Amino acid sequence: MEMAQTDLDRLLFFEQARKLSEAAYxxxxxxxxxxxxxxxxxxxxxxxxxxxxxxxxxxxxxAKLEEALQVNPRKHDALWCLGNALTSQAFLTSDTDVAKLIFSKATQYFQQAVNEEPGNELYFKSLEMAAKAPELHLELQRQGFNPQAAVGGSSASNVKASRKKKDSDLKYDILGWVILAVGIFAWVGMAKSHVPPPPPR
Incomplete structure (x- = not known):
């Protein structure tokens, strides 16, 4: 039950952040x-x-991250976040050739983020992980995972459905870790932007 409450808190936090950002926009x-x-x-x-x-x-x-980069092309956190968003998009793509192109684009954004802030360990780690992402995607495809496939179907056996569920769980675990990293980064950014002013002297 604690995990469910934590997830609910995260959902509410990011929904509030979305609404605040929309109003600020x-x-x-x-x-x-x-x-x-x-x-x-x-x-x-x-x-x-x-x-x-x-x-x-x-x-x-x-779209929002690309818009941020139109305003400030060197904004390292937007570059990094866009790399994560593209990675997530690529994992949801069943066409391996299309996914490779998206992973390549994500890698470019991770590299740009590292170039803008070379001392950032998170950016560097993301760049390293991006190199492994196409292999992982290909392995998921080999195991029969198809993110676009419809759930159900009378011809599918229970074993096949169970295998797809495990593959789906793995994919969502991977996406979860990527998105968790983005979430922590966004939360820290939100916290920094809402720091109360120092007391008057």
């Missing part, structure tokens, strides 16, 4: 920091959904 659409927070919140929210809703939230996240 209405006042200033050129705030790269806000766009980055919004993109991170949308990516986090995607973890709580499956199927088309998950895919939609990831696409919205990518």
């Amino acid at each position: 209405a006042k200033n659409p050129l705030d790269a920091e806000n766009l980055t927070r919004w993109g991170g919140a949308l990516l986090e929210l995607s973890q709580f959904h499956n199927g088309p809703e998950c895919t939609k939230l990831i696409k919205e996240s990518i």
Whole structure:
């Protein structure tokens, strides 16, 4: 039950962050920091959904992060977050050739983030993991995991369904870790932006 409460707290936190970012965007659409927070919140929210809703939230996240980079092309946290969003999108793609292209694009964003802030261990670790992502995706495809396949079907055996469930669980575990890292980063960013001013002297 504690895990369920933690998940609910995270869901509420990131939904609130999304709403605050949306309101801030209405006042200033050129705030790269806000766009980055919004993109991170949308990516986090995607973890709580499956199927088309998950895919939609990831696409919205990518759009907000790209918008942040139009405002500030060197914004390292937006570059890193966009790399994570693209990685998530690639894992949801069943076409291995398309996934490879998306992973390649994600790797470029991770590399740019490392270039902008070379001392950041998280960025460097993400770049290392990005190199392994296409292999992992290919292995998931070999094991019969198809993210676009419809659930159910009378011809599917229980064994096959169980195997797909395990593959799906693995994919969502991977996405969960990626999104958790983004969430922590977004949370720290939100906390920094809402620090009360120092007391007057």
